[in-house]
Amino acid sequence: MKEISIYRKHGRQFIKDLRKAEIATPFRGRPVIGMDITKNEAEQAALLCPCGAIQPSPFCLDLGKCEFCGECEFILPGKITFTNDHRLATNTREQLILEPGKDRRIGVDPDKIRKEIRSFFRHSLKLRQVSAGGDNAAEMELNACGNVNFDMGRYGIEFVASPRHADGLVITGPITRNMADALHICYEAIPDPKIVILVGTAAISGGIFHDSPALDRSFLENIPIDLMIPGNPPHPLTFINGILDLTGR
Numbered sequence: 001m002k003e004i005s006i007y008r009k010h011g012r013q014f015i016k017d018l019r020k021a022e023i024a025t026p027f028r029g030r031p032v033i034g035m036d037i038t039k040n041e042a043e044q045a046a047l048l049c050p051c052g053a054i055q056p057s058p059f060c061l062d063l064g065k066c067e068f069c070g071e072c073e074f075i076l077p078g079k080i081t082f083t084n085d086h087r088l089a090t091n092t093r094e095q096l097i098l099e100p101g102k103d104r105r106i107g108v109d110p111d112k113i114r115k116e117i118r119s120f121f122r123h124s125l126k127l128r129q130v131s132a133g134g135d136n137a138a139e140m141e142l143n144a145c146g147n148v149n150f151d152m153g154r155y156g157i158e159f160v161a162s163p164r165h166a167d168g169l170v171i172t173g174p175i176t177r178n179m180a181d182a183l184h185i186c187y188e189a190i191p192d193p194k195i196v197i198l199v200g201t202a203a204i205s206g207g208i209f210h211d212s213p214a215l216d217r218s219f220l221e222n223i224p225i226d227l228m229i230p231g232n233p234p235h236p237l238t239f240i241n242g243i244l245d246l247t248g249r
């Protein structure tokens with residue numbers, strides 16, 4: 001009886017419609033930059049940013065480098081505002097460069113999707129995840145994608161234990177030297193056609209470690225990247241909705 005009353009108290013945890021689900025405002029999603037940001041303020045924010053995500057002149061904020069620490073919003077309230085928009089996944093790097101006064105949604109560009117992705121993976125997508133020097137933040141959120149709340153398995157999207165059983169590679173972490181070969185071997189072991197997804201700011205740009213000599217990101221130079229999911233760590237809704245957009249669901 002005690003267990004039943006605990007379940008009742010928990011209420012319904014399952015999110016019925018992941019496409020329409022919103023996240024409460026303390027969540028830091030897509031930032032919006034005011035038109036009235038001055039040169040001094042822009043320089044102040046650029047100096048403060050720990051990972052070079054802000055370029056002062058002309059002002060832009062690169063979400064592919066941003067660690068979502070919120071410091072720029074803290075020193076420039078009203079000029080930089082993080083909204084609760086969790087739809088940050090894209091297949092074009094340019095969409096992650098945000099400019100003042102442009103409050104536009106980030107999304108997947110259908111013209112840039114490789115043809116085979118939607119024909120092969122629309123109804124089922126098995127993914128192999130490799131943490132290439134990750135800190136377990138993005139990895140924990142990826143684990144959460146399969147829990148009772150998000151249940152991405154309802155769309156046929158699952159993580160598998162072997163690259164031989166996978167349709168694609170999900171990379172987290174900034175790609176350290178000691179993981180570079182392992183990542184390459186894993187990629188080669190996945191049968192064609194295969195997709196590659198970068199999850200988290202570290203995977204997209206190296207993040208706070210971008211200029212570290214301990215990284216070897218050369219692997220990314222020769223393979224097509226199908227989806228980038230910014231965030232530190234990204235929210236499960238960002239990951240799942242990004243894949244659904246990519247595969248045309």
Ligand code: SF4
Nearest residue numbers: 049066067069070072
């Ligand atoms: S929130 Fe992003 S852009 Fe702003 S200071 Fe932190 S890392 Fe830099």
